[in-house]
Amino acid sequence: MVLSMRITQASGYEEPRDSISHDWIGLLQSWGMAPFLLPNGLADPAAYLDALAPALLILTGGDNPGLDTSRDRTEKSMLEYAEAKNTPVLGVCRGLQAINLHFGGGLGQVAGHVAVRHAVKLTGAFSDLYGADTTVNSFHESAVPADGLASNLVAAGVDADGNIEALHHTSLPMAAIMWHPERPGSAAADRALVDQLMEEGAFWH
Numbered sequence: 001m002v003l004s005m006r007i008t009q010a011s012g013y014e015e016p017r018d019s020i021s022h023d024w025i026g027l028l029q030s031w032g033m034a035p036f037l038l039p040n041g042l043a044d045p046a047a048y049l050d051a052l053a054p055a056l057l058i059l060t061g062g063d064n065p066g067l068d069t070s071r072d073r074t075e076k077s078m079l080e081y082a083e084a085k086n087t088p089v090l091g092v093c094r095g096l097q098a099i100n101l102h103f104g105g106g107l108g109q110v111a112g113h114v115a116v117r118h119a120v121k122l123t124g125a126f127s128d129l130y131g132a133d134t135t136v137n138s139f140h141e142s143a144v145p146a147d148g149l150a151s152n153l154v155a156a157g158v159d160a161d162g163n164i165e166a167l168h169h170t171s172l173p174m175a176a177i178m179w180h181p182e183r184p185g186s187a188a189a190d191r192a193l194v195d196q197l198m199e200e201g202a203f204w205h
Contacts, residue, residue, distance in 0.1 A: 001028070001198075002036045002054040004075050004095070006062040016070075020060065023182040031191055038078065040070045045077035046084075055198050056088045057081070059095025061180055064142050065107075076102060083172060088197040091176030093140050096167060099176050103169075105150035110143035110163055117185050120165045125204035126156035129189040129196070136165070136179035136187050143178070156204075173201035 005018040018040050028035045036052050038045065049057075057078050065072060075095070079102045082089045091099045097107055116138050122130045144164040149155055157166030157177070168175040175197060181190035196203040 001033060001056040001058060002038050002049060002052055002078075003058045004038055004060050004071070004078060005040065006060070007040055007068045007071050021062075021182060024060065027182045031194070033194075038074060040068075040074045042074070042077075045074055046081050049078070049081050054087060056090060056194065059089065059091040059098055059176075061093030061095060061139065063094060065094060065098050065101055072098075079174075082174065086173065086201070088173040088201055089175070090194060090197055091174070092180060092182075093178055096164070096176035096178050097142055097144060099169075099174060100144050100148070100150050100153060100164075100167070103150035103152055105144060105153065106148035107142045108145040108148060108163075109141060110161075111141075113138045113140050113143070113159075115139060118159060120157045120159055120179075122157040122166060124154075124156055126166050126168075126193075129192050130157075130187055131189075134187050134189075135185075136177075137183050137185035138178070139180060139183070140178060154204075168204050169202070171202060171205075173197060175204075 005020045007016050008019045042048055059075050075098050117135050120134055120136050146162045152170045153167050155164050159165050165178045
């Protein structure tokens with residue numbers, strides 16, 4: 001599987017660097033999965049992805065869409081590649097937001113969702129995995145309000161205020177969650193979600 005990365009600066013001087021939390025690497029290795037990383041700034045991300053032939057693309061969290069055009073372009077390329085190749089996608093936090101923006105949705109601001117745990121109500125195939133109610137970690141200030149959801153995406157989980165916490169595409173094998181599987185306090189069924197995406201694609205059909 002291939003993961004996107006955030007862009008950070010070197011300490012004390014100007015040098016943009018791609019980075020990813022070791023938590024992601026540890027989690028995927030514990031699941032018996034091999035993580036490959038997609039650099040930002042590639043002239044042709046699709047050719048790079050073709051060479052890797054990924055079973056799953058993960059749009060990771062960290063920072064908000066719009067803060068760095070290089071990362072925005074990389075993740076847009078990932079989604080275009082996934083659409084063309086029918087490759088499964090999992091969006092995490094920022095990744096959920098990026099998917100929603102890609103398909104024409106919008107974002108809003110939310111308070112009280114940084115470094116906390118809160119309840120989520122799930123529906124449809126997601127409730128089969130997680131149960132109708134679960135508690136998740138939360139590390140975001142931007143959210144997808146109910147009226148900001150793109151028309152070809154379906155809400156699969158909401159918080160107490162109705163903000164979208166989980167979603168999937170109507171037909172493509174793309175799903176996303178606002179919580180972080182790689183961080184403490186993640187939902188136990190996250191592994192099952194990844195397995196379903198890789199094995200069945202759009203398993204909610």
